[in-house]
Amino acid sequence: MEHDIITLAAGAGGKISQSLLSEVILPAFGEAVLPQFHDGAVLEMGERLAFTTDSYVVSPRFFPGGNIGKLAVCGTVNDLAMTGAVPKYLSVGAIIEEGLPIDELRMILETMRETALEAGVRIATGDTKVVGKGGVDGIFINTAGIGVVEGKEMDPRAVTAGLDVIVSGTLGDHSATILAKRHGIEVEDDLQSDCAPLANLAADMRRAAPSIPVMRDATRGGAAAVLNEIAEAADVGILLEEELLPVRESVEGIAELLGIEPLALANEGKLIAFCDPSETAALLSAMHASPYGKDACRIGRTTTESPGLVAMKTGFGGVRIVEMPLGDIVPRIC
Incomplete structure (x- = not known):
């Protein structure tokens, strides 16, 4: 660990959280884990x-x-x-x-x-x-x-190149809501936490797209943390398309005001899944039938290029890296 004491950043779901887990907690438990x-x-x-x-x-x-x-x-x-x-x-x-x-x-x-x-x-x-x-x-x-x-176990290492990346709805709503409430920031739309139970949606998704190797709810560290973890575990590249990302204007505004990457803001009722493109239409149809998946969409794909990295194709045609959050973005959001 870089630090000799625990900081709030160690609980924020980013690189510092990973260091605490891999360098302190897991070695302490050893073969008991x-x-x-x-x-x-x-x-x-x-x-x-x-x-x-x-x-x-x-x-x-x-x-x-x-x-x-x-x-x-x-x-x-x-x-x-x-x-x-x-x-x-x-x-x-x-x-x-x-x-x-x-x-x-x-x-x-x-x-x-x-x-x-x-x-x-x-x-x-x-x-x-x-x-x-x-x-x-x-x-x-x-x-x-x-x-x-029921059925096969979800495993991030089973993600391969050539899969579509699916998200169940707008990103960053929970963290943005907590930040707005905590700091007295006024928002113009009906922004609120997306906190929701996703078990029924997840079951519908598994039935509609048996190819799904893994699903993850994008909590601490947001979509940025989840996608980076999966890219590293599966040793694939992930290329997102900025124009496809479902982010509310109010969330973008709060993120810009505080200098935060919107993709690093947590959700508590959204999930990310990967599926074969041949099943994407059926998967999205099943998700749209649920109140917790009505805004589901494809946001990118997995590739053989740059394994272990997450990149974003911008609206201007360029490509930028989406990094794993360091930590201490929004403490005590869950």
């Missing part, structure tokens, strides 16, 4: 089960389009769905700060209940801890999830 570096692990236990866990510390706790409770359920459901699993059960662990209003806690829990019902998952177990004032910021939530893998 199951070597599956995806959104969740697939376990052979009589049947194939997917298992994942995540913690949520978003600030502010309530934002346009959701709150920390909705985010916690959606995030874990989506991580399971990205492994090719049907999510079944969640655990909920809450660390609550002394002084949190009970009415606020009730609103968070009610949203979790509603989101779990929509996603078709049951809350099977949980834990509650209360800490003194200043111990956490209001409430932090951990959710873990178990799902059943």
